[in-house]
Amino acid sequence: MKMNRWEKLEHKPAPLFAPAFGPLAGIRVLLNGTVVAAPFCATMMSDFGAEVIALERPKVGGDPARHQRPQIAEGNKHIGGGWVQNSRNKLSFALETNLNIPESREIFLSLIKNSDVWIENMVWIDKLGISDEMLMEVNPKLVICHISGYGTSGFGGDQRQINRPGYDPLGQSESGWALLQGYPDREPYYAQQYIGDYLTGLIAVNGILMAYMNAQKTGKGQSIDASLTESWMRLMDDNFVLWTTSQTLKHRQGIMQTAFQPAGVFECGDGGYINLGSYGKTAYNNVLKGFGIDSEKYSYEECSSSPEAVASPLGRELDGIFKKFFKEHTAQEAINICIDNKISAAHIKTAEEVYNEPHWHLRGDWVKYTDQTLNKDVEAFGIIPKLSETPGQVWRGAPALGQDTSRVLTELLGYNENEIEALKGKGVID
Known part of the structure; x- marks a missing residue:
């Protein structure tokens, strides 16, 4: 053969x-x-x-x-x-x-x-x-x-x-x-x-x-x-187990979080954007300290501990303070403040800006x-x-x-x- x-x-x-x-x-x-x-x-x-x-x-x-x-x-x-x-x-x-x-x-x-x-x-x-x-x-x-x-x-x-x-x-x-x-x-x-x-x-x-x-x-x-x-x-995280155990369905909510703050995308004075997230009381207080915001007046319990706290009048007032802060700074100024204060945030960048970041070249x-x-x-x-x-x-x-x-x-x-x-x-x- x-x-x-x-x-x-x-x-x-x-x-x-x-x-x-x-x-x-x-x-x-x-x-x-x-x-x-x-x-x-x-x-x-x-x-x-x-x-x-x-x-x-x-x-x-x-x-x-x-x-x-x-x-x-x-x-x-x-x-x-x-x-x-x-x-x-x-x-x-x-x-x-x-x-x-x-x-x-x-x-x-x-x-x-x-x-x-x-x-x-x-x-x-x-x-x-x-x-x-x-x-x-x-x-x-x-x-x-x-x-x-x-x-x-x-x-x-x-x-x-x-x-x-x-x-x-x-x-x-x-x-x-x-x-x-x-x-x-x-x-x-x-x-x-x-x-x-x-x-x-x-x-x-x-x-x-x-x-x-x-x-x-x-x-x-x-x-x-x-x-x-x-x-x-x-990649669906907890979505399927939430459904199989309790018939709970998540829904889209845009770029801002409803369950805690500060979290989401904020526009800066130069038209740039900062993505900021701070989950939990320690992170929340660290953000307020870095931004110079009174954490006793805007306490975590009253402003960020739940969807109800975020949606409260005081919670909405705090959100306005965050938005005002970013509008008064350029994106680079804002991210420098966040980095220096160990605040979890990121500058939303173009490919050009990413390429020009010295860190990645190093x-x-x-x-x-x-x-x-x-x-x-x-x-x-x-x-x-x-x-x-x-x-x-x-x-x-x-x-x-x-x-x-x-x-x-x-x-x-x-x-x-x-x-x-x-x-x-x-x-x-x-």
Whole structure:
């Protein structure tokens, strides 16, 4: 019986293409993920030494994140800002990942055999001829991470729900989270900047590392299911237990707290904003002391100990004093007073103001690297969390589409130049 190419392939350990650094050196990650959650999950691993090979569909121009606006331009080349930030430290392999195409099947399974982790958010992988069981036969120690909107069928659920397209605002809505955001007399809103996608990516990383540790001990891989909606559900704090135990539902209340004060967003004299919060009697008295307000006249018990105290005439009078205080100061003046008096407050900043804060530069939070598509030096947010002994690093910028296809085929999978040339024009790697 003729053996498949991937069956004869010798496993080559990582790192083969990435430099050896960080606690995840030696782990190879294969990524079939687009836009945010799955790619970010892989980036968090690559920032700490994992060798990540990102598979991109050449027919559609690769990951859609490459083309999202706003973009960064250099000459006649353009690339999405999110791509520049989130796709560093990866190799780009152009592959039509459809196992119904024989050549694609051989390449993909060869990559699976040489990988420790496979991350995907394609959802309908069965249509591509991919199943967890098949991949585990190829590589029994493989850690498989599925990222989706509503879960995958291998972990149960209603198939009608599983088949739904999933995006961050939809996960916020279906989880109950969005209904708590905004003002009670207006429509609810959802958070911007793909927070749920990043959250899901972090939860997925956690699952991958736990499964990888188990695979090293037992020799047995496993599948992980990280869904966007369930990630938001996990952020719902006490909402579900309040409902299941006492049928209590929380409601949106805007930016000001109703149960204690001072708490909320206050406008300053220069048009800036301060977010201030002081929960509990000690914190309350500390705020009043810092602002020079009489804590005997405006006692915690009468002004902040309950919703009734906050809503009382004296409580409302105190709120007016806070508002007046901030309107008489610039945001920078106000935050300096808060910092000097150890008052829990924050200046609501623009990206420019955050970047210009010396504290974050002193912590080494900004890194420079060359984006491979633009061949342009860029500066981006760096590596978190910070590790004392095995820190992460950025060893390359985000790659151009298919930049590493030939190199991976040759050095990892053993294809020669003639074989690579024969693959071209078939909708496999181009």
